[in-house]
Amino acid sequence: MASSMSLLRRSARVRLGPARRALHRSAAVRASAPQHGEEGMGPEGPGWSDPRPPWMYTSVSWAQWIICPAVAIYGVFFMDFGDREHAFMPARRWLQRQKAAFFTLSPEEQKYVEEFQQPKSSKVYRP
Incomplete structure (x- = not known):
């Protein structure tokens, strides 16, 4: 805990722009968080260990960046809203024009x- 506090104090002394300061703080918080299998303070109290493997966070992040846009694209271009005019009809007409072109x-x-496709000649060449 003392090492994380020193990291936070040290990051507060550095004069950075607002965006870089936010990134710097997040790095300090990440450095103070317990790693996989280490004990720390969690929802179960002191001594709690995160049972999830590190690859799970990466895979969930990838799935989030793939599945969310896919669902949005499906909803805009392919989902059936009936025969009436709706908000996505201009986008669907644009897609139909692009496919036709x-x-x-x-x-x-x-x-x-x-x-x-036209035949060149009806004569057959024989040597």
Whole structure:
């Protein structure tokens, strides 16, 4: 506990900008927090040890950054709100235009495909 207090006192003396000061404080708090398996003060009282492995915090953070945007994208572009006009219709129309532009050929590309599909000659070359 004494080492964490000295870290906090030392961080208070350093003159940093507000954003850097907040980051500096969080580093001091992290340094004073008990690590996995160490005893400290927790919800169960003194001597409590966190049973969760360290990789769990990383995986939960990754899941949070992947699942939340995925649910939002699903809700905006794919969730069924019925046939009536709703707040996400402009975004859905924009997505439909983007898909149509991606999957349709331009007039130049259509000419190229037509030329490619026409047979060159009906004669068979025999040496």
